[in-house]
Amino acid sequence: MTVGSGPVGSADSASTADPVAVVRQHAGRLAAAVEQVRAAYGDTLGVRRLRSDVNRLTECLDELGPPSPDHHLSAPVTLETIPDEPYDESLWVDVEHEGLGAPGRRAP
Numbered sequence: 001m002t003v004g005s006g007p008v009g010s011a012d013s014a015s016t017a018d019p020v021a022v023v024r025q026h027a028g029r030l031a032a033a034v035e036q037v038r039a040a041y042g043d044t045l046g047v048r049r050l051r052s053d054v055n056r057l058t059e060c061l062d063e064l065g066p067p068s069p070d071h072h073l074s075a076p077v078t079l080e081t082i083p084d085e086p087y088d089e090s091l092w093v094d095v096e097h098e099g100l101g102a103p104g105r106r107a108p
Contacts, residue, residue, distance in 0.1 A: 020064060027057050 031054045038047045 020061060024058070024061050027054060027061065030054055031058075 034050045041047055
C-alpha cells in the first residue's frame with residue numbers, strides 16, 4: 001500500500017502561497033493518508049487517534065484567524081560562549097557563600 005508519493009511540496013509554491021493555506025493543503029493530504037491507513041488496519045484505537053489528531057490540526061487552523069499586524073519575526077538569538085577556564089577569583093571577594101554565610105563567620 002502506498003500512502004503518498006512524490007515530494008510534499010515545492011519550495012516555490014510554499015514561498016509564494018499563504019502559509020496557512022499550505023498547511024491546510026498538507027493537512028488534507030494527511031487526512032486522506034490516514035483514511036488509507038484506516039482502510040488497511042480497520043477502525044483501531046491507533047487509527048481513531050490519528051483521525052482525531054488530524055481533525056484537531058484542522059480545527060486549530062480554523063481558529064488561527066488573520067496574523068497580528070504588529071507581529072514581526074524576531075532576529076535570531078546569538079549564543080554566548082562561556083569559557084571553561086576558572087573565573088577570576090577577585091570576582092568573589094567579600095561574597096557570602098550560599099548556605100554558609102559570610103566568610104570568617106562560624107555557625108552557632
